[in-house]
Every structure is written in structure tokens, then in C-alpha cells.
Amino acid sequence: MNVKASAVRGGCELAQVRAPGRTRGAPGRAATLPRVVTLTPAPSIDKVYFLDRVQAGEVNRAKGVSTYFAGNGVNVARSLHLAGNAVSAVLPVGREGLAADGCDGDFLQVVRGVEVGRPIRTNVVLVDESGVTTNINALPAPLDPDQWGRLCQAAADEVRRIGADWFVLGGALPVDVSTGAAVDVRPLFRSMRRLGVAVCLDVAVGEALLEWDEDCQPDLVKPNAAELALMTGHPVRSLRDAVEAAALVRARGVGTVLASLGPDGILEAGEQGALWARGPRTKVVNTTGAGDAALAGYLSVKRRDGRGQRYGALRRAVSWGALAVQQETTMLPRIIENPSDILIGSPEWGHRLT
Template sequence: MSVKLSAERGCELAQVRAPVRAGGTAHRAAASPRVVTLTPAPSIDKVYFLDRVQAGQVNRAKGVATYLAGNGVNVARALHLAGNAVSAVLPVGPEGIAAIGCDDGIMQVACGVEVGRPIRTNVILVDESGLTTNINALPAPLDPGQWDRLCQAAIGEVRRIGADWFVLGGALPIDRSTGVAVDLRPLFRTMRSLGVSVCLDAPVDEAWSGWTDAGQPDLVKPNAAELALMAGIPVLSLRDAVEAAALVRARGVETVLVSLGPDGILEVGGQGALWACGPHAQVVNTTGAGDAALAGYLSVSGRDGRGQGQRYEALRRAVSWGALAVQQETTMLPHAIANAPGILIGLPEGDHRLS
């Protein structure tokens, strides 16, 4: 049945079709962290697969894939697949999410808020070596009322599922009334008042500058280049990354989770620094690997604190899911998610140079 999602119907659909782990139990699903994601600027990703991308010439694609995407959408899709209770809030056009024509599980947990304009389209070029070129359309600006409806929908979903985590993922739209990116601080303060941990995974130049401590999230997930921008120092080694993460934490962030690509994942928080890395993975498409890693980390990271065992498992899943993601043609993980063998977790090797 085709369902047109609006601000009201979208949240209703998310409620009546809550995810359940295949072959699992209600108790097991309830014990896992519950997550609400907000993707202010989702996209329809069109992925073109080519032998080689040749600039300035006609390129013939061997295949094309089209699907709904965006950082928060990708995180929610992976968590839903793993059996976590999740709700994905996003703006949609008058046609609703169902008009995209694909249902890979994300439609079951989507809460669409109509904003009167279609979802943007991004183009991704992937060559046979795994080199990925992204051409991303700019997010459409939002009126203050539209942004407020998105925020209220996210707050409502946090209350409805009793969320442990709220994730703001992806590019930020421009607020028409100010001409700059929408202000996240009021939303984050409300989430904290509800006892929800806040994760930010947005472009650094859009979301980081000018914040006060009251608006800082509990968790950020930069890559090495973004971490360097956040801290204002070069990040060329693990020692640099630990130092930069400490500078970010000094501004009020509790935990910095650094995605290092082939060099693994670095976590720097109140319990110190841990580095997790695994065997080399065959790269097919790097788009969405960081989202998959974040989903793996959040899938076992509740708001009531973690013992050392949970901390290790969160990092193990982050590395495993990220490695699994780069081996897929799209950002959608396969139905069988399992930890990869050979993952090492320990103190960072300070002299290790980043790839």
C-alpha cells in the first residue's frame, strides 16, 4: 500500500510499524539503545558505477542505483536493520516519502514532515577502484516555521519511543530569516532537558563555529580533516588526533569519535582514549561508511553509561559496520550484520601516521 507521509501521518506510520529484530524478542529489542535521527537535508542519491571517471568526456555507466539517503537516514536504516528501536525524522515534499519508490526498511521508521519542496538529488560516481566522487546539491532553505515543525517532530519521537540518543545528521539548511544555518542550540537544550544524549554528525563549517557550552552535543563524529578544523591544529598521526580531540572536549563535548578510514576508529572521552582497527577491507564505495560506523557505535551505547565491555563492543561494531559499508555498492548494509574478525582495540599508538 502506498502511503503519503505528512507531518501527522509520518509519525503515525513510525508508531504503528515499529521495528522488530527478525527472530528476536521484545525484551532484547527493548534492552538496546533507542535512537531518533533528524536529517534536515535528506537526499535522493543516484549512484553511477563506471570503469573509470574521465573528466571532460562522456562517461558510460555500467549500472545505476537510486535510494533515499542523508547521514541521519543512513544511521537509522542501519540501526533498524540491527533491531534497535529507531525513528528517522526528515523533511519531505508534498508527494511524501512513498513517491521515491523504494522500501528497504527505512520507510517503516520514517517520520516525514512536509515542507512543500521536493527532496534534493545528489549524484555519486564510483569507479572500479572504489574511488568515489560526490556531487551534492545544496540543501533547500527552510522558513522558521518549517524548521520548528521538524524540531517538534523530533522531540515528539524522542518522547514516543523513550529515546536514549538523538542524532542530528548531515548538511544543515539555511534559515530564511537569518541567512545562516539553522540554530541547533535550542533543540539540543530541549533534548538534554529530556535526558537524551545528543550526537552531532554535520559538516564542521556549518555546525561548529560560534557555539556556547550550553549548545554542545555529548558526542561528535568527525573524520581526521574535520577534527583538524575543529581543533585548529594539523592531524597527521594518532597522537595529533588524541590532542585535537582533547581540545574539542575542552569546549564541552563529552566524547569525540574520530572516523579514520583505513586507520580505524578513535574514541576520546572521560574514560580516556581507545583506538580500534581491523584488517584491510576491499573498497567498493566509501559513501556512508562513517554513518555505518556511527550506527554500530550507537547500537550498544545507551544513556545510562557503559562498562568497559560495552565500550569495547561499541568500537568493535563501529569498525565492523564501517568496513562492511565500504564493501557495498550503496549506503545500504546487507541484512546480515556481524562483527568482523581480527579487530584490535587498545591504547592509541602515538607515532602511527594516518593514511
């Protein structure tokens, strides 16, 4: 379905329509679930081509093509919205507004768009019959300080409006045209801390994490194995490597590291120690967005100090990620409430990552 939301109102924001029962204090199940605001500074239109196999230097014929609106924070917000969590997805919208297959009217109810006058990038995803995924991602459109500031302000406004438990910064970071470097997220994180909301970082920042002040460290980071190695400068080839790398990241002030390890499951390292969660092997169709689905599953559960809630969050993370790789797009067809086939325990130090 192709749904257009091209009407920009109030100078810079798309009209917002919220489903009943998705704000603080509303009765029903949504009121008991974590509330989440996501910010996706560089959303994309993803065009997915399905082929028998990808042949470099040759003409490749696609068996099918899917087009959908995506981006880390977009994917997380869409899955949480499907699960019934109160959510708001903040993102920069070009003058053309939102127009893409998969950006359905129901999801648009939770979008907070900020007009920045920049085009939404288009990414290409090549998927062969064996499930190997090749991503060709365009660079994010650069932002000036005013545009970045308006995005950050919109995110803070949404945190206040829905009484968010979590704020998630997801995806690639645009370049600040005034500095030539990536936009500085530290003031954003400081403002979120002042608002009392837990902060999740779902972007690959590498060694920049070393330079952050103590008052703006995220509560949660969600790297994959390659990003975890980039953050620490150490190769991650085994579970022992992953646990040791996560400890290095936590030593810089990060509360919890949630590392997605592909077919080897998920590693959570926090104050209560490390847990390794994994599920049965499954058929892989498209790996794009699996980590986002896993993060959404993890954040969808109300967290307390009890072990049961921690295990419940990890079960959902693994099962939602496994469900995501079986789909052609990053959109989950349904939500798995209480998966029972997930194994959770202490990491097996000698296990080599696939």
C-alpha cells in the same frame, strides 16, 4: 524495489506504522537495546554511477546505476533498524512524498515525515573500479523558522514517544531563510538535554562549535579527519594529530569524540582516555555512508561504564563501517553482531594516516 509513500496525512505528517516490539517497555531483544531518534534536515536521493574510471571533460559511460534514499540520519536509522534497535527517523518530506529505489516499506515503518513543501535534493555519486568515490552533493533546500521549528518539535515528540537513549542530528544543515545562515541547532540541543536524552552531532560545524553555550554542547560528535581539522584549525595527518585535535574539541565541553579515519579505523576520545580501533584491510566498492554505518554500530550497543561495553561498541563501529564500503549503496545487507577481528588499543602516536 521502488516503494512510494506519497500520502500525506494529518496536514503535515506521513502515516506512521511501527513494527511490533519497537516501543518502550515492549518484550524481547529490542527492549534491551539503545533507542535512537535521528533528525536528517537535508535528506537526498542518491544516484550512484559505476564507471571503469572517471575522465574529466569527457563523456563517461556508466556500467550501472543505483538510486536510493539517503542522508546521514537516514543511513544511521536504517542500520539500527536492521539491527533490531527501536528507532525513529525524522526528516522533511517534500510534497512529492518519499519515492526512491531503496526506500523500502520496512524502513518506512520507522520514518516520521514532516511536510515542508520543499523538494528533496538529488546527489550524484561517481564510483570507479578502484573504489575511488566522487560525491556531487546538491545544496539543501532552505527552511523558514516555522518549518525548522516543526522538524525540531517532531524530533522531540519522537524522543518522548519511544523513550530514546540517543538523539542524532545528521547531515548537512539547511539555510534559515530569515537569517541567511545555517539553522540554529542550539535551541534543539537544549530541549533534548531537558528531555534527558544523550545528543550526538554528526554534521561538520567547524568553528561554530566554539560559540556554543555550555548547556547545549553535544555528548558525542563524529567527525572524519578533515572535519576534525576544520573544527580545530589544526591539520590531522597522524594519530597524534587526531588525539590532540579531539582533546581540543572535548575542551569545549563535548563529552566524546568518535573520529572515523577511513582505512586507519576509528579513534574514540572521552573521559576514559583515547582508544584506537581498526580492522583488516578490505575491498572498497563505495565509501559513501561508511561513517554513518560506523556511528550506527557504535550506538547500537548499550553503554555502561565497563570496558567491555566500550570495546564492544568500537568493534561494531569498525566492522559495520568496513562492511559498508564493500556495498554499492549505503544500505547494509546484514548486521555483524560480535566481530572478532578488530584490534583495539592505545593510539600509536607515530602512525601516519592514509
